Amino acid sequence: EAQVTQNPRYLITVTGKKLTVTCSQNMNHEYMSWYRQDPGLGLRQIYYSMNVEVTDKGDVPEGYKVSRKEKRNFPLILESPSPNQTSLYFCASSQRKKDVSYNSPLHFGNGTRLTVT
Amino acid sequence: KNEVEQSPQNLTAQEGEFITINCSYSVGISALHWLQQHPGGGIVSLFMLSSGKKKHGRLIATINIQEKHSSLHITASHPRDSAVYICAVFQGAQKLVFGQGTRLTINP
Numbered sequence: 001e002a003q004v005t006q007n008p009r010y011l012i013t014v015t016g017k018k019l020t021v022t023c024s025q026n027m028n029h030e031y032m033s034w035y036r037q038d039p040g041l042g043l044r045q046i047y048y049s050m051n052v053e054v055t056d057k058g059d060v061p062e063g064y065k066v067s068r069k070e071k072r073n074f075p076l077i078l079e080s081p082s083p084n085q086t087s088l089y090f091c092a093s094s095q096r097k098k099d100v101s102y103n104s105p106l107h108f109g110n111g112t113r114l115t116v117t
Numbered sequence: 118k119n120e121v122e123q124s125p126q127n128l129t130a131q132e133g134e135f136i137t138i139n140c141s142y143s144v145g146i147s148a149l150h151w152l153q154q155h156p157g158g159g160i161v162s163l164f165m166l167s168s169g170k171k172k173h174g175r176l177i178a179t180i181n182i183q184e185k186h187s188s189l190h191i192t193a194s195h196p197r198d199s200a201v202y203i204c205a206v207f208q209g210a211q212k213l214v215f216g217q218g219t220r221l222t223i224n225p
Contacts, residue, residue, distance in 0.1 A: 033213065043203065043215040050211060058212065090160060106150060106205075106213075108160040 002027045006091050006109035013081055014117055021076045021112045023091035029107070031094040032074040033058070034066065036087040037111075043090070049074055081116040088113050120144050123204050123216035131224055136191040138219045140204030143185065151178050151189050152203040154218070160203070163189070194223045 004025045013019055025032065033048035035058075045058030049068040063085055065077040074093075078085060091109040121142045130136055140149070151163040164171050164178040166187060171178050175194075180187040191198055204216040 031211075033211075035213075035215075042217045043205070045213050048211050048213075056211065059214075088158060092160075105162045105165050106152075107162065108152075111158045111160075113158075 002107065004091055004093050004107050004109040006089075006112050008112060009110060010113050012115045012117065015082055016080050019078050019081060019114075021078075021089060021091075021114070023074045023076065023109055024072050025074075025093040025107065026072065027093060027095065027107065028071065029093035029095045029104075030071065031104075032068070033092050034064070034074070034076050035090045035092065036060065036085075037090065038087050046076070046089075078114075081114075083116050086114060086116050119217065120214050121204055121206055121216040123202075123219050125219060126217065127220045127222075129222045129224065130194055132195060134194050134223075136194050136198070136221065136223075138189045138202050138204075138221070140187045140189070140216055141185060142187075142204075142206050142214075144206070144208055144214070146185075146206040146208060148207045149180055149187050150205045150207075150213075151187075152205060154201040154203060156200075163202075191221075196223045196225050199223050 007022045030051050034046040035043045037043045044060045047066040049055045055066050089112045092106045094106050095104040124139045148167045150165050153161045153163050166180040175192045177190040199222050201218045201220050203218045
C-alpha cells in the first residue's frame with residue numbers, strides 16, 4: 001500500500017532534549033516536506049527536499065533540521081526543543097513528473113503530536 | 118493579509134444541501150490543492166488543479182486562474198463530509214502556502 005509513515009504519533013518531551021521524528025515513503029517520490037499545524041495559524045511549511053541531499057527552508061525553519069540521505073526517508077530533527085515547538089507535525093511527499101514536482105498529488109503522513117514541557 | 122484566503126471559516130448545513138467553499142489567492146501559483154482533514158487529524162488530498170474543473174464522486178473543484186479563485190463544491194452533502202477543508206497553493210515548485218481552512222459540519 002502506498003503510504004507516508006510518520007513516527008511516533010505522539011511524543012511528550014522536555015525542553016532541550018534532542019528528538020527526531022521519522023518520515024518514510026514507499027512511492028519513490030522525489031519531493032518531501034515537513035509542516036506544522038497550530039490553532040489559529042494553520043499549516044506552515046518547515047523544510048522541503050526536492051531530491052536526495054537537496055533540502056531547503058520553508059517559512060518556519062528556525063529550531064529544526066532535516067536530512068535527506070535516502071530518497072525514502074526525511075527525518076525532522078529538533079536538537080534543543082522548546083515549548084513553542086509544541087505542535088502537530090505532518091510529513092508529505094509528491095512525485096516529480098517531467099521535472100515538475102507540483103503537478104502531482106500530495107500524500108500526507110498521519111501526523112505527530114509533539115508536546116514540549 | 119494572508120496570501121491564501123478561504124471563506125467561510127465555518128459552515129454548518131443540513132444533510133443533502135449543496136456546499137460551496139471558496140479560496141482566493143494573491144500570488145502567482147503553479148498548482149492549487151484541496152485537502153480534507155477529519156477530526157483526529159489525518160490529511161487527505163482531494164484535488165490538484167492548475168486549470169479548469171475536476172470532479173470526483175460528489176465533489177467538484179474549479180479554478181479560475183485569471184481571477185485567482187477556486188471553489189470546492191459538495192453535492193448532496195452527508196454527515197461524513199464533516200471535516201476541515203484546506204486550500205493550498207504551490208508557488209513555484211517547492212513552496213506550499215495554506216489557507217486557514219473551512220470547518221464544515223453537516224447535520225443529519
